[in-house]
Amino acid sequence: MRLARHIRRRTDAVRSFSAPTMPVAKRHDWLSTLEDADVANLNARCSKIIEGADAKPYNRDWMDKCEGKARIVAQPATTEEVSAVLAYCNEKRLAVTTQGGKTGLVGGSVPVHDEVILSTTRLNTIEGLDKDTGVVTCGAGVVLETLDAYLREHDFVAPLDLGAAGTCTIGGNLATNAGGVRFVRYGSLRGACVGLEFVKADGTVVDCARTSLRKDNTGYALPQLLIGSEGTLGVITKCCIACPSLSPFVNVAWLACNSFDEVRKVLTTARSTLGEILSAVEFLDRGALDATLRAHPDIEDPLETDAPFRVLVETAGCDATHDAAKLERFLEAIDVEDGCVAPTTSAMNALWTLREGVSDAMTSRGFVYKYDVSLPPSTLYDLVEKTTERLEHLDVDVAGYGHVGDANLHLNVCDVTGYREEVHALLEPWVYEEVARSRGSISAEHGVGQCKPEYLHLNKSVEAMDLMGSLKKVMDPHLILNPYKVLPASVL
Amino acid sequence: MRLARHIRRRTDAVRSFSAPTMPVAKRHDWLSTLEDADVANLNARCSKIIEGADAKPYNRDWMDKCEGKARIVAQPATTEEVSAVLAYCNEKRLAVTTQGGKTGLVGGSVPVHDEVILSTTRLNTIEGLDKDTGVVTCGAGVVLETLDAYLREHDFVAPLDLGAAGTCTIGGNLATNAGGVRFVRYGSLRGACVGLEFVKADGTVVDCARTSLRKDNTGYALPQLLIGSEGTLGVITKCCIACPSLSPFVNVAWLACNSFDEVRKVLTTARSTLGEILSAVEFLDRGALDATLRAHPDIEDPLETDAPFRVLVETAGCDATHDAAKLERFLEAIDVEDGCVAPTTSAMNALWTLREGVSDAMTSRGFVYKYDVSLPPSTLYDLVEKTTERLEHLDVDVAGYGHVGDANLHLNVCDVTGYREEVHALLEPWVYEEVARSRGSISAEHGVGQCKPEYLHLNKSVEAMDLMGSLKKVMDPHLILNPYKVLPASVL
Missing domain, CATH: 3.30.70.2190 (Alpha-Beta Plaits)
Structure with missing residues (x-):
């Protein structure tokens, strides 16, 4: 019986050769630059703001290939704080990069330029498990391994597992539609997600977690649009995941x-x-x-x-x-x-x-x-x-x-x-x-992150990419959410 | 070993008591009425158009509760014909109701007023199965039982099964995110769909079936938006479904x-x-x-x-x-x-x-x-x-x-x-x-169909419904696709 593995945590290993940072997209000129007054305002809206040197580790990705220049990291403790941060940034045209456990491999969760980092790691409450249905409800910042350990105590398991389980968050897993080693058995995380709460660019909280049962066909699958969108359509704050029996x-x-x-x-x-x-x-x-x-x-x-x-x-x-x-x-x-x-x-x-x-x-x-x-x-x-x-x-x-x-x-x-x-x-x-x-x-x-937007056309038709661009503009009209990621500039 | 069941086909049973048709939504005054010239034009674009008395059975739903007054049924044989029909109808502001096997129970697949019926039953080619991955590619009009029988010959099964399997189509299953009796084992059809081709209201063909492998995280999940949207966001023409081993x-x-x-x-x-x-x-x-x-x-x-x-x-x-x-x-x-x-x-x-x-x-x-x-x-x-x-x-x-x-x-x-x-x-x-x-x-x-739009607010927040309305307007700006269904008029 395997209950724990050796490597479960991404380590910022000492690398033999430091990598050059990637060539990056040109900064969008419609985006504002963070001023001291903005920092003060965000401090008033969010219970934890990390600044200066302390913000630096949040800027560099695990691969050591991408590095942003965010001046601050907002670490909200509640959905309301996420909403307040986004509403402010949207109004002021300040770009925002959402970050979970920062274990992604395509530079999706670190800023490209000076975007505000919104870290979800304090949204880490496991609200509970329905033992009749196997549906667990929890905050986006819960670490996958923590969630899995909790589930195993109740004879369920997380429907996904991957090498970074000790560091990555379930919100990040959802935002990237993470795969991993249990996919062959339990299928995609997409299939397991039965409810989601997320916040739109303008701060609107969209609650699609009112029912947390396996079957619910009331209206369009908004959660599915968020899953795999890598923080470019909204910020996932809470989720309901249907888990298989252990x-x-x-x-x-x-x-x-x-x-x-x-x-x-x-x-x-x-x-x-x-x-x-x-x-x-x-x-x-x-x-x-x-x-x-x-x-x-x-x-x-x-x-x-x-x-x-x-x-x-x-x-x-x-x-x-x-x-x-x-x-x-x-x-x-x-x-x-x-x-x-x-x-x-x-x-x-x-x-x-x-x-x-x-x-x-x-x-x-x-x-x-x-x-x-x-x-x-x-x-x-x-x-x-x-x-x-x-x-x-x-x-x-x-x-x-x-x-x-x-x-x-x-x-x-x-x-x-x-x-x-x-x-x-x-x-x-x-x-x-x-x-x-x-x-x-x-x-x-x-995922696509900042590494592959220019290659998206190899897999997706012009018509599909145009539609993605249209959806992005509906959900995030000022294009503040995780800019330079997922979609090529040509469709925006 | 169970390979076939007794009741697999919905029958239009003789009912003891004929039901009154449901009270219906008021006809949208922005929609045009089909003229003879339109019928001629559609005949030129689509290889099969059913008219007059022959169109009547397509108007009445299986439950015998809902009845539309469509004058014609377009039965395209190819995606190109679907595109041509929609492009014409969109230009002329003619409403369109897509219909698969017509086994739904909420009046979603029959017209409410005089919408053109677009029947997908001739899009019934099974293109093939990749035996390495279990992914089958087929037209939207393939009957579920036919698909399942084909898969069983190759030691796979369809990931869903339901009482109407002998009549319903895989396209209709996808459009309604059908559940059924294998859900407890294989999860949602949503989770099994790995590729989709669909046609937007304006006739644009959106090909999201270029890769047909189980894992593909390139851009937003457009197929997921279509799945469960009951023909209100586009017409599903082809799909790739990951199937479990038998x-x-x-x-x-x-x-x-x-x-x-x-x-x-x-x-x-x-x-x-x-x-x-x-x-x-x-x-x-x-x-x-x-x-x-x-x-x-x-x-x-x-x-x-x-x-x-x-x-x-x-x-x-x-x-x-x-x-x-x-x-x-x-x-x-x-x-x-x-x-x-x-x-x-x-x-x-x-x-x-x-x-x-x-x-x-x-x-x-x-x-x-x-x-x-x-x-x-x-x-x-x-x-x-x-x-x-x-x-x-x-x-x-x-x-x-x-x-x-x-x-x-x-x-x-x-x-x-x-x-x-x-x-x-x-x-x-x-x-x-x-x-x-x-x-x-x-x-x-x-699903929601024409029976439950006014109750959607009981499960979905105002913010979620507003976002659904926005997405509908992006995908179908003239609101020609399956009107009076899924969303309440208040969000359009």
């Missing part, structure tokens, strides 16, 4: 595969033999494995083989004997180089650490170009191979890993010599164009 | 309970003992049971007891032995009056027919006031008891049944003497107000 018995298998085709066959066999107890199917290639093993010298790969892929298959069920029998049948049915089942909880944790540790391992070693894409499984790994080939002459490390059960690849290119324009130019827009050509998504689960 | 082994238990508290305990025990194989928890009270037994003289209730509740518990799993063992444990753990497990597929079908036959059984017997609400399980059945008490002096039949696993109650009041204003006045708005007082939803899964 499946208390957990097993983890660790397999070595000789090809990505073998990885795909593992997935198909897992679906048919493990059926409803399948809870995660993750993969790492050799590059990812080497990086994570190097970063975790205390953990050994239990499989002594040079096979180029590892697959982590997790089951979660309500009957230990049945689950073990299904796992046995799965192991008999697959044809792989080698494999094992974690014999203890700590062995499970170690395997999960290897998988979830890849991202940190890459980032702490050099400058990393990170891509989060979904691709048709039949051609998913081709992108890693093509990237390796394309950069062969440049002495960089290419790694592919991710949620193979959801057709979600994380492609990382690590350069221990630091950022090089030459590498960047070979990767972008090429990676995104390759993905779009295969009808994949250029952002599977990490 | 769980081939099915069992059905049928239990008799002495109180609704016992029913609730069955649900809790089912969750803990059946865990991940639980696929439906449905209930019927005595009124519902009597009605369905009367309508199906060929089916006997296998439990010879007067206990006032029946609960149908279905499991679906991938291992017959494990599933049987879990079912055994479940049966041992519950404390109910009586119970049995269906020994054969036909016995299972018979039990499902009793459950799914309630709605038809009530409707064919007299005039039925139907309510579809969700309520906190602890007080869910109170509404049925209060209704019975309230109408005690009026000699009507009150029945409660539904998806107890989703806290979704169907409350039916059947009057064999036909419609009576006196009954109606005692039921509405009282039922809706009672539900709202308990923080339940006045429309759990059936």
Whole structure:
């Protein structure tokens, strides 16, 4: 049974090579600049305002790639305070960037210029769980791991889990429609959210959390519009999440595969033999494995083989004997180089650490170009191979890993010599164009943030982007909410 | 194993008492009236136009409560034809009501006045299934049962199932965010829809189906806005649905309970003992049971007891032995009056027919006031008891049944003497107000249609409704799409 994992908190790791900040969009000239009088006014409306040097850590993103120049961080304790801050900023044309746990990877939660940071971390009350329905109601600032621990006490679990669980907030998860490792079992967070309270740019509180039951078809799905909009349409303050029952018995298998085709066959066999107890199917290639093993010298790969892929298959069920029998049948049915089942909880944790540790391992070693894409499984790994080939002459490390059960690849290119324009130019827009050509998504689960608005057109039609622009202007007519993010300037 | 059921098709049953049509909203004076020249023009743009007497059946809803006066039904065969019809109607200010299988229960898919009917039933191509991901792509007009049969051939299933499966279309399911009997297992259709193509009021085709993978976080969730908007924001033409793997082994238990508290305990025990194989928890009270037994003289209730509740518990799993063992444990753990497990597929079908036959059984017997609400399980059945008490002096039949696993109650009041204003006045708005007082939803899964716009405010705040109105005006500035539905006139 796995109740805790090793790496659950994003750390601001000491990086070998400091990254140059990204080139940023030009500041919108219609936005005002914060004056001392504004700070005084916001102090009167919000119970906590962080200023000066204390505001600095809120400006720099976890990836160490994006840095804003916000002078203040507003940390409201209530929805009313959020409303008061936004109403003021909207009136004064002051831009606002909402921030949760700041674990995003596309620069969505840090300012680009001098936007006011609105941190939701004090909206951290868990209001309660309806044990009949499994719906939990809580503030946007509740940390995912805290929420999950609370739910487990009552035999439920959060419908999502990800490496940053110890730091990220449920509000940030919703704002980015975060995916993670339970997606293959429980589907999208979007599907689990049954109620939302949010505040519009002008300070209007929109209460769509009056009913907190699983079924409610009264009118348009306003919460769904907010989910995944990355703080550009409103600020999420409260949510109602339908949570699955806890499946208390957990097993983890660790397999070595000789090809990505073998990885795909593992997935198909897992679906048919493990059926409803399948809870995660993750993969790492050799590059990812080497990086994570190097970063975790205390953990050994239990499989002594040079096979180029590892697959982590997790089951979660309500009957230990049945689950073990299904796992046995799965192991008999697959044809792989080698494999094992974690014999203890700590062995499970170690395997999960290897998988979830890849991202940190890459980032702490050099400058990393990170891509989060979904691709048709039949051609998913081709992108890693093509990237390796394309950069062969440049002495960089290419790694592919991710949620193979959801057709979600994380492609990382690590350069221990630091950022090089030459590498960047070979990767972008090429990676995104390759993905779009295969009808994949250029952002599977990490969102668009400030890194990808100019590539949105690769996945979305002109008509779809125009409509997004129209909706943005209805919800935020002065365009103060998280500017330079998600949508390209051309549709505004 | 249950592969087919008895009642899968809505029939226009001969009703004992014809119902008066509902009082309807006043016709919007800004809308044009269809002229002969318009019909000629639409004939040039759309390969099939139904006129005159042939259009009549499309005007009257399945409930026999609502009837429009559309002169024509446009039945486009392609998205381009849908676009051409809408562009013309938008330019001429002709209102349009989109119609799928016409099985809705709130008058959403029939015109209120003389709106042009746009029938999607010819958009019925299943484009294909990606067997790696389980995502199926198909036209909006594909009948749910047809889609499910196609998926089963490939070891997947549709993520939803409902009594009208043989008639309703997947486009209509999406437009109404249909719930049904698999919701407890697979969640909302909203969560399963990973891509959508739709046409805006002005004929613009919005293609959000370029990627058809489970994860895609590129921009705002336009498909989600369409889902559940009941044809008022656009016309859904194509969809990509992520489908669960088939769980081939099915069992059905049928239990008799002495109180609704016992029913609730069955649900809790089912969750803990059946865990991940639980696929439906449905209930019927005595009124519902009597009605369905009367309508199906060929089916006997296998439990010879007067206990006032029946609960149908279905499991679906991938291992017959494990599933049987879990079912055994479940049966041992519950404390109910009586119970049995269906020994054969036909016995299972018979039990499902009793459950799914309630709605038809009530409707064919007299005039039925139907309510579809969700309520906190602890007080869910109170509404049925209060209704019975309230109408005690009026000699009507009150029945409660539904998806107890989703806290979704169907409350039916059947009057064999036909419609009576006196009954109606005692039921509405009282039922809706009672539900709202308990923080339940006045429309759990059936939508708002033309029956409930004036009650929307009971569940949604003024701010939420105003925002819905703003979105409507952005998407459909001339308000031609399905007028008089979903939103109250006050927000437009």
